[in-house]
Amino acid sequence: MTQTANIELPGLDCGMCGYRTCDELLEQLPSKPELIRRCIHLSENRVEAEPAALPASAPSRPEACGPSCGSCAPVVRLDEHPQQLTWRDNLGREFDFYLEHFPEEPGPREIILPHNPLITREMDIQVGDILIGRPLGMSCGCPITHCGVAMEVDRRTGVIVWCVTGPLGPRQKGFKDLGYYIAEGYEGLVNDTRCELKVGMRYFFQPRMCMLQWRHSGLLNYLSRNGKTYQVRVEGLWIG
Numbered sequence: 001m002t003q004t005a006n007i008e009l010p011g012l013d014c015g016m017c018g019y020r021t022c023d024e025l026l027e028q029l030p031s032k033p034e035l036i037r038r039c040i041h042l043s044e045n046r047v048e049a050e051p052a053a054l055p056a057s058a059p060s061r062p063e064a065c066g067p068s069c070g071s072c073a074p075v076v077r078l079d080e081h082p083q084q085l086t087w088r089d090n091l092g093r094e095f096d097f098y099l100e101h102f103p104e105e106p107g108p109r110e111i112i113l114p115h116n117p118l119i120t121r122e123m124d125i126q127v128g129d130i131l132i133g134r135p136l137g138m139s140c141g142c143p144i145t146h147c148g149v150a151m152e153v154d155r156r157t158g159v160i161v162w163c164v165t166g167p168l169g170p171r172q173k174g175f176k177d178l179g180y181y182i183a184e185g186y187e188g189l190v191n192d193t194r195c196e197l198k199v200g201m202r203y204f205f206q207p208r209m210c211m212l213q214w215r216h217s218g219l220l221n222y223l224s225r226n227g228k229t230y231q232v233r234v235e236g237l238w239i240g
Contacts, residue, residue: 010041014211015166020107087194090213095204097193099186099216099234106149107165108207111185111235114178117158123176125153130169131162133178141239142183144211147175159184164209185235186218197230199223205234214239 007029009022017038019025028035036042088094101108114120115136125131129150135142147170152161160178169175186207190197197203197220204215218234225231 007036009039012041012213013209014041014213015209016040016211018166018168018171020166020168020209085192085194089206089215093204093215093240095206095215096195097190097197097203097205099205099207099232100189100191101163101209102187102189105151105163107163108209109151109187110146110148110162110164110183111187112160112162112178113158113182113184114160115180115182119178120153120158120160121155123178125150125155125160125176127151127153130173130175131160131178132170132175133181135183136180142212161187183237185233185237186216187222187233188231190230190232191228193230197223197232202236203234 007026009026011022013021017025017035017040019028025035025039085098087096099108112133112135114133119125127150130147131150132145132147134145146164147167148162148164149169150160150162154160188207195203199220199222202217202219204217206213206215210216216234217238217240219236220232221235222233223230
């Protein structure tokens with residue numbers, strides 16, 4: 001839990017308050033204590049989710065299985081700072097790795113195509129524009145409206161690469177609404193994985209900053225290792 005003298009925040013970094021992390025919200029509270037009302041996890045009206053039931057014989061962490069277990073792959077540790085990893089999403093479904101965003105960018109990098117590609121030109125989308133939209137259909141089907149900052153714009157094809165952020169930017173600075181779009185792929189970093197990564201294989205993964213904490217699935221079609229970190233591109237996305 002992220003906490004201060006009189007306030008505890010959940011430490012989920014869900015972004016629903018308009019800030020990317022609980023720590024960013026915490027920094028604002030001394031001068032703007034009313035912002036605490038934005039935290040939906042502290043609301044008295046919240047719905048508590050039932051924790052996913054695990055089989056009695058299942059270990060809480062895959063690395064606890066030992067060499068005799070054939071039901072899951074060993075964890076591949078790419079960093080030197082062990083942390084508690086459950087390898088299950090908010091609905092109790094298993095996944096293979098966490099997808100991190102590039103540290104110099106404001107959020108996860110997503111490759112998208114508006115359902116009407118002409119919108120990119122008609123709305124004069126420029127690098128740096130604040131955008132909102134929702135991934136619809138087989139490409140992703142996420143129920144959450146995404147907000148982000150345009151990083152690359154191809155006016156010929158309509159393809160946009162943006163960094164997905166929380167809703168604070170659109171609320172404060174305005175936005176351009178793409179409407180529905182197709183999520184074509186993600187690019188990012190992998191520090192934690194419980195299996196060997198190979199180009200051409202489909203994996204379940206969880207974007208570290210996913211507001212729903214749901215697993216995604218995608219085909220790994222680019223892989224490069226730099227020290228203890230993989231840089232990856234995952235396409236053919238869907239949730240579940």
